[in-house]
Amino acid sequence: MSFHPSMNVVSSRWVYKIKCRSDGSVERYKACLVTRGFTQQEGINYSKTFGPTIKQATVKLVFSIAVSCGWKIHQLDIHNSFLNGVLEEEVYMKQPSGFVDSTFPSHVC
Amino acid sequence: MFIFSVGADICYLLVYIDDILLTSSNSLLLQRLIQLLSSEFKLRDLGFVHYFLGIEVQSTRMDLMLRQHKYILDILTRAGMLSCKPVDTHISTSKATVLPNPLFSDATRFCQIMGALKYLTFTSSDICFAVNRVCQFMYAPTDSHWAAVKRILRYLRGAASHGLHITCSSSFALHGFIDADWVGSVEDRKSTGGYLVFFGQTPISWKSGKQRTVARSSTEAEYKALADGTAEVIRLQYLLTDLQIPFASAPIIWCDNLGVTYVSVNPVFHARTKHVEVDYYFVRDRVAKKEIQIHFISSHDQLADVFTKPLLTSSFTAFRFKFRVDPPHSA
Numbered sequence: 553m554s555f556h557p558s559m560n561v562v563s564s565r566w567v568y569k570i571k572c573r574s575d576g577s578v579e580r581y582k583a584c585l586v587t588r589g590f591t592q593q594e595g596i597n598y599s600k601t602f603g604p605t606i607k608q609a610t611v612k613l614v615f616s617i618a619v620s621c622g623w624k625i626h627q628l629d630i631h632n633s634f635l636n637g638v639l640e641e642e643v644y645m646k647q648p649s650g651f652v653d654s655t656f657p658s659h660v661c
Numbered sequence: 662m663f664i665f666s667v668g669a670d671i672c673y674l675l676v677y678i679d680d681i682l683l684t685s686s687n688s689l690l691l692q693r694l695i696q697l698l699s700s701e702f703k704l705r706d707l708g709f710v711h712y713f714l715g716i717e718v719q720s721t722r723m724d725l726m727l728r729q730h731k732y733i734l735d736i737l738t739r740a741g742m743l744s745c746k747p748v749d750t751h752i753s754t755s756k757a758t759v760l761p762n763p764l765f766s767d768a769t770r771f772c773q774i775m776g777a778l779k780y781l782t783f784t785s786s787d788i789c790f791a792v793n794r795v796c797q798f799m800y801a802p803t804d805s806h807w808a809a810v811k812r813i814l815r816y817l818r819g820a821a822s823h824g825l826h827i828t829c830s831s832s833f834a835l836h837g838f839i840d841a842d843w844v845g846s847v848e849d850r851k852s853t854g855g856y857l858v859f860f861g862q863t864p865i866s867w868k869s870g871k872q873r874t875v876a877r878s879s880t881e882a883e884y885k886a887l888a889d890g891t892a893e894v895i896r897l898q899y900l901l902t903d904l905q906i907p908f909a910s911a912p913i914i915w916c917d918n919l920g921v922t923y924v925s926v927n928p929v930f931h932a933r934t935k936h937v938e939v940d941y942y943f944v945r946d947r948v949a950k951k952e953i954q955i956h957f958i959s960s961h962d963q964l965a966d967v968f969t970k971p972l973l974t975s976s977f978t979a980f981r982f983k984f985r986v987d988p989p990h991s992a
Contacts, residue, residue, distance in 0.1 A: 612727075
């Protein structure tokens with residue numbers, strides 16, 4: 553859509569990454585389009601950020617309890633965890649490099 | 662962290678952004694919870710834990726080994742020290758000098774390596790003191806500080822495959838060790854304090870750090886370390902209550918300063934301890950409520966010693982064994 557000055561726009565760039573297994577062998581090649589979130593300002597473009605993290609001592613304590621009680625520890629991996637967040641603000645992105653529409657180069661998505 | 666309990670069965674869910682650990686007293690309950698979660702989020706069950714937050718987990722029926730072997734090798738590669746000569750201890754015992762030293766040319770690199778080493782203290786309690794000590798100079802690292810970093814890296818080269826050994830504990834009791842090195846810092850004469858907290862036979866929490874204020878007596882320095890250690894023990898005690906793990910007795914904190922053990926139970930204020938009032942009341946209150954016990958231990962057996970001063974190879978290796986930082990073959 554066409555750009556309007558009141559829009560909350562972030563630019564983006566491609567990040568290429570080689571994902572390795574714990575032994576160092578290549579698992580897959582990833583290309584990831586990321587928004588340059590650091591161009592946003594708190595209070596203007598966004599108000600809240602939160603990521604659940606756990607304290608190191610808690611991990612060790614739970615491991616210790618699990619070993620002592622003979623419990624098995626399972627590991628789960630959430631796919632695309634960032635897609636599960638709910639955005640409260642409307643955010644637009646500039647067209648990613650390599651995919652710029654030649655007829656409307658100033659449009660945002 | 663989330664706790665889910667049904668009747669006598671309980672499930673712990675540890676969340677780190679998108680990595681989740683799940684353990685339960687009942688495997689059926691665990692399977693049910695995984696199903697419930699997968700109906701809400703798109704997730705993958707990776708089976709038993711083997712690699713979490715860069716930590717390799719090796720498990721057998723009786724124990725667990727937490728290692729950061731690949732992470733250590735990555736740091737060594739980044740520092741270009743993969744083929745360095747290993748040493749037995751992480752810090753030199755010779756007195757550090759305060760001679761004017763040229764600033765280290767690549768401060769960014771210094772900070773990057775230090776940041777990486779800081780995360781390594783997740784499993785390696787043995788390097789905690791040295792890492793903390795060098796971290797104090799992040800604002801203006803000199804060549805001699807870089808030499809200290811290289812010493813830690815050389816030590817890690819030899820101990821790369823070591824890890825934290827978590828064994829089956831028969832008793833669910835917390836006990837802590839606290840120690841302080843009075844006026845140990847030659848730059849500003851502040852003391853270094855440290856604590857190490859065990860759950861059963863496994864060390865689960867440790868810290869080494871320079872105290873914020875200058876202590877006028879060794880008892881004062883030890884007392885401040887005791888207050889820090891007490892705070893951590895109490896926090897872990899609350900955590901255990903949340904996890905619904907019963908603990909039989911009040912946690913014991915071992916300290917090698919007789920003065921401290923006396924002051925912690927003596928309600929009379931001394932002129933020399935008047936200025937450590939907050940710490941004084943904090944600890945004394947807990948002792949009076951019988952929430953913790955403070956016992957004397959000889960300096961020889963004081964495990965937190967390692968967090969406050971450089972040690973010789975023989976005692977360092979002995980301590981490392983007690984910290985359950987073991988080579989892989991003993992697992």
